Amino acid sequence: GENVEQHPSTLSVQEGDSAVIKCTYSDSASNYFPWYKQELGKRPQLIIDIRSNVGEKKDQRIAVTLNKTAKHFSLHITETQPEDSAVYFCAATGGSGGSYIPTFGRGTSLIVHP
Amino acid sequence: EAQVTQNPRYLITVTGKKLTVTCSQNMNHEYMSWYRQDPGLGLRQIYYSMNVEVTDKGDVPEGYKVSRKEKRNFPLILESPSPNQTSLYFCASLPSWGNSEAFFGQGTRLTVV
Numbered sequence: 207g208e209n210v211e212q213h214p215s216t217l218s219v220q221e222g223d224s225a226v227i228k229c230t231y232s233d234s235a236s237n238y239f240p241w242y243k244q245e246l247g248k249r250p251q252l253i254i255d256i257r258s259n260v261g262e263k264k265d266q267r268i269a270v271t272l273n274k275t276a277k278h279f280s281l282h283i284t285e286t287q288p289e290d291s292a293v294y295f296c297a298a299t300g301g302s303g304g305s306y307i308p309t310f311g312r313g314t315s316l317i318v319h320p
Numbered sequence: 321e322a323q324v325t326q327n328p329r330y331l332i333t334v335t336g337k338k339l340t341v342t343c344s345q346n347m348n349h350e351y352m353s354w355y356r357q358d359p360g361l362g363l364r365q366i367y368y369s370m371n372v373e374v375t376d377k378g379d380v381p382e383g384y385k386v387s388r389k390e391k392r393n394f395p396l397i398l399e400s401p402s403p404n405q406t407s408l409y410f411c412a413s414l415p416s417w418g419n420s421e422a423f424f425g426q427g428t429r430l431t432v433v
Contacts, residue, residue: 207379215360238419249410249424250363257419295363300419307353307370307378307414308422312362 208233208301212311220319225286227294227314230278233301239272239279240308244293253294254281286318322347326411326425333401333432341396341428343411349423350416352394353378354386356407357427363410369394370416401432 209232219225231239237258242250256263256270256279263270267286272279283290293315297308324345333339345352353368355378365378369388383405385397394413398405411425 212362240421242422249427250422251424252421255421297422306416306419307351307365307368309365310355310363312360 208236208298208309210296210298210309210311212296212314214314215312216315216317218317218319219286221286221288223286225283225290225316225318227281227296227316228278229280229296229298229311230276231298231309232277233298234274234277235301236298237300238298238306239270240297240299241270241281242295242297242310244295244313246292250295258300283316286316288318288320291316291318322423324411324413324423324425326409326428328428329426330429331431333430335402335432336400339398339401339430341398341409341411341430343394343396343425344392345394345413345423346392347413347415347423348391349413350391352388352411352413353422354384354394354396355410355412356380357410358407366396366409401430403432406430406432 212229240255243253244250269282293313296311299308327342354366355363364380367386369375409428412422414422
């Protein structure tokens, strides 16, 4: 089955800095890559996603890039703010098994210091 | 309002006492899944279902059972809970056309003593 690796596990930045979280996946047939944000005590919620026919997608301060050849994708957050502090999960779906149930990375705890 | 509802939100139980965590969605989604979340290990899939009466094991199915008798409900059953099943559990649903957002329940914090 699919295996998703996510790095780093913890990321500490100063407010206004950029943050980058990287993920790799194992199944070359995977074709949908969502990112979820989980605030403390809350459920994970989708913040951005990218499909395999696109190399980059932006939504205000967040962007995601995908390199299908290398099987890795990244989340970029610019001008970080304290409210960006949360755990971020990457995921991959649509792999060879035919299931669209996402496989998640282990998560990155982002801390933004004011 | 479109939502996934889990119950209970918090549960403390003793080793060996059977329990069920319920999950219900009102979005007519075909796919449903259970995850457990542990520090440093992220969201690990326990079981998933692609439709009524169709269930499959995820990455960590040992000690758990599920059923999918109705499209909207996907209960998680622990027949004989053990302390290593102490965790935060999430149910999620998503539509069958795939490559789409997964909607999560509020989570169930389970402690087995």
